[in-house]
Amino acid sequence: MFEVHQNPQPRTEAERAAILADPGFGLHFSDHMALATWTADLGWHDREVGAYRPFQLDPASAVLHYAQEIFEGLKAYRHANDSIWLFRPDKNAERFARSAARLALPVLPTEDFLSSIETLVTTDQAWVPGGGESNLYIRPFMFANEVFLGVRPARTVTYCCIASPAAAYFPNGVQPVNIWLSMNYVRAAGPGGMGAAKTGGNYAASLVAQQEAYEHGCEQVLFLDGAERKWVEELGGMNVYLVAGDELITPALEGTILEGVTRDSVLTLGAERGLVIQERRIAIDEVLDGIESGAITEIFACGTAAVINPIGSIKTAEKTYTINGGQSGPHTDGLRSTLLDIQYGRAEDTHGWMHKVC
Template identity: 55%
Template sequence: MSLEITTTPSASPRSDEDVARVLEDPGFGTTFTDHMLQVTWTPDDGWHDARITAYGPLSLDPATAVLHYAQETFEGMKAYRHADGSVWTFRPEENAARMVRSSHRLALPVLEPDDFVRCVDALVEVDQRWVPDAAGEKSLYLRPFMFASEAFLGVRPSQHVTFMVIASPAGSYFKGGLTPLRLWLTEDYTRAGRGGMGAAKTGGNYASSLVAQQEAMAHGCDQVVFLDVAEGRYVEELGGMNMYFVYADGSIVTPETGTILEGITRSAIIDLAHKKGHKVEERRFGVDEWREGVASGEITEVFACGTAAVVTPVGTLQWDGGEVSGAATEEAGPLTKEIRQDLVDIQYGRADDGFGWMHRVL
């Protein structure tokens, strides 16, 4: 049975003038809309009490399970305003399906995909004035998340779970243009192994990447690259993005899933590249293949992808004792730029959505 969502409007929403000022330069993840959505789960009642209320702090018992055992999942997605004023999200059913997979891995109850999409739509509709115009690739970032909210210190799946959606206007990821990243190859830290949580979108995966990210920044790099845990030879992903390697013959390789996050943008790029006539392989990809391919010119472009940045060019790979730089160290390569443009044009309604990716909210 579908959730019934009630709405209690905020008694003190931001003024239209305040919202307009925020949307001029929204940044990322610092300002939040007037409302939030919350749903409760218990074994006896299932998902119930779905409600939109004023955005505000949560009251949590110090024994709340998520604080001790990290039983939680989340998603990241965006709402886009098109030129005609309509508002759309990008492949929300895929985010919903991934949260189902993550919930299984974290022993959390499953929120049905239709209810997930309805919850996201409902919050966007209530806070629609916070969806920026498309100029400058602005959007409304949406953060659905689920956590163990039972006050209990025993190690078992929580018997009280909360699902929420919050929203924050976001500006372009690239303030100074599409500048290639400098990546640090960590040889001390790994992100996930077989049977682990690498394919789940859960906060612990991101927490475990932070020390490696600090290591990268200490070496003057922007992001960290993780290798597989078994052999320490195969490229997996960045701290929060999937990777692609473009060869001189036009073929593309991306690391296979299993121990990495199944990115929504990642799969869209595979479809886009296929449509453009490129062969795309999902396989194990060795770091030596990366080094040697870039050095020889066989690999002509490297890029990463994710919800926030969409597509990000990669210029240099650095490790303890060396580095290798490809042709695209000052600007993105031609295919990187082309795929990125194709994708954002679909998201903002400037190009035909032949894939059926866009979901109209308003």
């Protein structure tokens, strides 16, 4: 259990109201955070929800030198009756445990992961916005906090969870994005690497390619596999799907792709729409040829932050391939609406995905 220690200096109601009126994304944070410490001799201890505050890190703290850290991302949703819910937090707990094992970090028990989030959200429930697609974005993370220089797993680890009120990810509405196909950089080395772990190093590795995408007038970057530069993997921070006829196709999980919670949900909802689900290797040539021939009619990306977003074009150094005239498609829009309706309580949750907090 996470013991609550109230922040003695929380934001005033007026300050909080001003933030919730225009929160943006990832810019403001609630009054409290969850903390726990792991040491090799004591295991997990000192669980608390206390005042949001800066960390004091020693310059020799292991995470600063060896990047031994992981994180998660999920949301709390305020329903029309003012109740607050999480979406499939058990899946985030499972992925957090897998990431920890891959980074040689201690596994936080599922009950502690869920308790930290539930206690934080309950304590800061006034920070959960309502209306539209606003929500409270939740960021659990863990990092090596032992003071030492040496290449070995840390013997002191900090777990923390913070929360940030967020408006709709796309304030001007969902628009198809242009994607740059990276041929110079890869996100993950291959099976046995860290591609399936949610660790900051994977995102750091994507930034130079993302910068290249901006230089070519694109909003996001698509990565291929590290071995052959032939097989589609994922975007810098989202999984990718193709629609071809009655088929919904996404790259298979082969140890190099993040096992997204939204990705898994789309598989279920796509099948319910009557689409034939395919998880398999997808050659980039198949994608580009399919766009040109019209066999591929929709491409979209999905993730916790953006939910589902249509892809309007894929750009290479030689050519721009436009999908569906640069417009979103019916399956993309339908899947997005269905998923949001479940998350915000506007549709029945027949899968038991929603988890009530308060």
